[in-house]
Amino acid sequence: MYLSKKEENALDGKYGSHLSTAFKILIAIGEATEAERLIPIKWAHVSGVNYNTLGDAGLDFITKFSKAKVSVFTTLNPMGYDRSKEAKISDHFKRKQLSITESYLQMGISPSFSCIPYEIYRLPRKGTRVSFAESNAAIMANSVYGLLTNKESGLSALASAITGRTPYSDLLDTKFRHPKTRVKLDLELRNELEYGMLGYHTGKTVNRSCVSFGSQAKRLNIMEAKSLSSALGTSGACGMFTDEDSGLELINFGKKEMESVKAELNTSENGDVIALGSPQLGFNELELVSTTLRGKKFSKPCMIFCPRSIYDKASKSGIVQQIERAGGNIFCDSCTCLTPMITRAEYDGVITNSIKGSYYFNKFNRLPVCLKDLKTIMQDHLK
């Protein structure tokens, strides 16, 4: 891979060991993805913040790396819990979590604690190259917002944040942003949960970076697009979807495929807690929850996760108060994914509309999951 003189010097350690390590990581990825060179990026989004996802080894790595400084605008994925609320979190977890967040903030990263940066920051113009870890954010950036990113790892996005560069390969290059496979739908999808099932099945089936959903991809609302993107990112390696129609190899998605996803992830008939927020809810989704309440209250504990900036905005419009009056508990800075707040010690099962959430509840939290779309959750669990 071609390196400029300045990049070579950085790799050789002339500007410090952290920059050298960051370049080494990017060069390894460049080799893997057959990049010819590195190119500049405008924005990096880093994952690996929740202690449950980063672990002790990752924590040690980030601590050693904390003297590095980011050179472009960089945002951060959710952490493990909401520091402003009472929650049953062990002191051990809190200590580790605060150490991780402190290290990232020392690097100059914005404390967004969000997996939906595309809903809380002004987006750069279409065609801008960025480096997004957090699979739903990468897929949304590519597919909905016209930004260019590969499906980065937490570490590759951090290396790009520090160097301001990323390997010029795959989805960064417009010629690779055309799918070879289209998923043909044999049934009408009715809600965000079914779009999540489509994404999950597609991720398992298509191992290319880009896939088409045909005209169906043009009609998505934000909740459907987030559900599709997060599920697609969970089960596979795809980093983008489009609506291209012609000349593509076809695979089908119908009742049988949907039943197969259900059989894997819908592992309970019921649950004793409702969890909404993988990805975190945006303003429109919080508003939808509040308008559906119509003066009723949740019949089970309901935990809702959103970014703090969305919470503040929704608070000003009275949305937060309506949801809290109904018994909903809104948590900022965190999400359902590998949350330490919903455990087997306290709950027997989780009700959620998130395929990504259900995947990690089943596999990591070892909690059975009852999958329902949001409308059905609001019909079944309000009194």
Add this chain to the structure above:
Amino acid sequence: MTKYIKCRRIIGGIGTGKILYTNVPINFLSDVNLKTGVVSDPLHDLVGLSIKETILVFPHAVGSSVGVYSIFALGMNGVAPSGVICTSKVDIITASGCAIAGIPLVQITDKGHIWNTFNGIQGTIDANNSILEIKKFK
């Protein structure tokens, strides 16, 4: 006899171990016990098997972007593979994870049918010279 297979070097180094092959992608965040190196996902075809000190042969990683730190943790806990071979694409999670964990990583894409034959046999990845050596192959 000993068999030599040409491969594409991604991360340099030399690693020896028994070939452990799967054609199912791996989500390192959720599929592997990071303390023991044993595949824990009941739906994965390697469930119950340890990837420690193996030559892990798999298509590519899927899922969480944080899987990179899981690969690093496997290394720190002394339960990482001795070498990794991707048979489909070399994804960013695997490449960056092997880079910080110091695990030799290569790509071999056109040998689909051979891996079942090699499964369990001792192999050495010499990523520096882009060669996989399979020993005692009949």
